[in-house]
Amino acid sequence: MQERATTTRTAILEAAARLFDEKGYAATSISEISALSGRTSGAVYFHYTSKENLARAVVEAHFAAWPPLIGGADSAGCPMERLVLLSFLVARAFRDDVVVRAGARLWSERKAIDAVLPVPFVGWIETVTALLRDARLRGDLSPGVDPQAAGRSVVCAFYGLHTVSDALDGRRRIEAHLVDLWHLLLPALQPGPDPAALLTRVRDRLPVARG
Amino acid sequence: MQERATTTRTAILEAAARLFDEKGYAATSISEISALSGRTSGAVYFHYTSKENLARAVVEAHFAAWPPLIGGADSAGCPMERLVLLSFLVARAFRDDVVVRAGARLWSERKAIDAVLPVPFVGWIETVTALLRDARLRGDLSPGVDPQAAGRSVVCAFYGLHTVSDALDGRRRIEAHLVDLWHLLLPALQPGPDPAALLTRVRDRLPVARG
Numbered sequence: 001m002q003e004r005a006t007t008t009r010t011a012i013l014e015a016a017a018r019l020f021d022e023k024g025y026a027a028t029s030i031s032e033i034s035a036l037s038g039r040t041s042g043a044v045y046f047h048y049t050s051k052e053n054l055a056r057a058v059v060e061a062h063f064a065a066w067p068p069l070i071g072g073a074d075s076a077g078c079p080m081e082r083l084v085l086l087s088f089l090v091a092r093a094f095r096d097d098v099v100v101r102a103g104a105r106l107w108s109e110r111k112a113i114d115a116v117l118p119v120p121f122v123g124w125i126e127t128v129t130a131l132l133r134d135a136r137l138r139g140d141l142s143p144g145v146d147p148q149a150a151g152r153s154v155v156c157a158f159y160g161l162h163t164v165s166d167a168l169d170g171r172r173r174i175e176a177h178l179v180d181l182w183h184l185l186l187p188a189l190q191p192g193p194d195p196a197a198l199l200t201r202v203r204d205r206l207p208v209a210r211g
Numbered sequence: 212m213q214e215r216a217t218t219t220r221t222a223i224l225e226a227a228a229r230l231f232d233e234k235g236y237a238a239t240s241i242s243e244i245s246a247l248s249g250r251t252s253g254a255v256y257f258h259y260t261s262k263e264n265l266a267r268a269v270v271e272a273h274f275a276a277w278p279p280l281i282g283g284a285d286s287a288g289c290p291m292e293r294l295v296l297l298s299f300l301v302a303r304a305f306r307d308d309v310v311v312r313a314g315a316r317l318w319s320e321r322k323a324i325d326a327v328l329p330v331p332f333v334g335w336i337e338t339v340t341a342l343l344r345d346a347r348l349r350g351d352l353s354p355g356v357d358p359q360a361a362g363r364s365v366v367c368a369f370y371g372l373h374t375v376s377d378a379l380d381g382r383r384r385i386e387a388h389l390v391d392l393w394h395l396l397l398p399a400l401q402p403g404p405d406p407a408a409l410l411t412r413v414r415d416r417l418p419v420a421r422g
Binding site (some may be wrong): 023024026076089106107111112115120121122126142144145149150151153154155156157158159160161164165167168173177178181183184185186187188196 | 234235237238255294304319320322323330331333355356357359361363365366367368369370372374375376379380386391392394395396397398399400407415
């Protein structure tokens with residue numbers, strides 16, 4: 001019984017994410033979510049109470065996607081390599097995971113949604129800053145770079161890349177553009193003769209991309 | 212008569228921009244635009260036909276703000292200095308000009324607006340790429356930097372900075388964060404012993420900021 005309820009909740013959440021991602025919050029109705037999930041509207045209301053709550057659940061599921069990714073990048077070598085690997089894993093999640101995409105779209109439409117949504121960026125700025133501080137301890141961060149200021153700038157650059165890539169070609173070329181971004185950022189972050197050599201090492205270790 | 216029509220059109224456009232910026236497209240009504248502008252709803256419909264058209268006019272006015280800014284930065288010295296100066300002028304326009312802000316918000320809500328809006332980013336990527344190409348001709352661009360790839364990355368970073376700054380503190384600290392971003396990007400873009408010295412030169416030339 002418990003298991004069936006979980007299956008139902010997941011089916012509803014995924015159908016909602018698919019519709020929010022495609023059509024946005026305002027244009028999506030509970031009856032469409034019900035139809036796509038194969039559950040009754042009554043079941044949708046029973047499990048999520050309202051469209052606002054369903055939107056909040058999708059945004060929360062979006063946020064819940066990050067800790068496992070961050071954990072997965074933990075074994076990737078030095079802090080700077082972990083940072084670069086993480087950026088590719090997140091870019092793929094945005095491209096391939098409908099719940100991640102829907103969460104981002106709902107957040108960008110947050111002013112039209114009558115529910116308190118968690119704020120993005122803050123956690124990412126902390127995560128990137130911590131990685132840059134670890135890099136500093138190992139002597140892997142250029143002396144002039146402040147970890148917190150650079151952490152915020154890296155998160156901004158990465159977020160902007162997603163928005164621009166989404167607007168211009170539906171994220172099809174996101175990985176190539178992420179490579180370009182790191183070619184620009186790594187020489188500023190890392191000392192040494194070939195700061196971008198790290199990028200090749202990380203990309204060799206990435207799973208083969210879909211599509 | 213012609214002049215009065217122009218005054219009316221401008222008053223309606225500014226009232227619409229103020230409401231779109233504050234409340235978003237969906238939550239703004241023609242009757243509120245009429246009330247705020249001190250013109251009748253009939254005048255609003257006469258001059259702009261529909262809310263969709265009014266939104267399009269605001270987005271077009273947003274785009275029309277850029278050529279004078281780009282022209283204004285033309286006298287600022289070498290291409291790299293023009294690029295940095297331009298970034299500060301655009302950041303201030305976003306912070307202080309309600310039509311610029313409203314245009315950006317409407318564009319982010321574009322999927323909910325039944326009108327074809329011009330696409331941002333493309334023109335900016337071309338503008339920044341052209342400045343970096345000019346810098347290359349003068350030997351002011353690091354040898355490993357590709358102007359087009361770097362141009363796109365700079366635009367992404369800059370756009371992300373705006374979104375994050377808007378979400379976290381209503382753009383209050385946008386100039387300080389822009390300084391941080393250039394401290395990260397300039398060492399990657401420029402060769403030489405102190406690539407960020409240019410930033411000081413440009414900031415000395417900026418008009419004193421409001422507020």
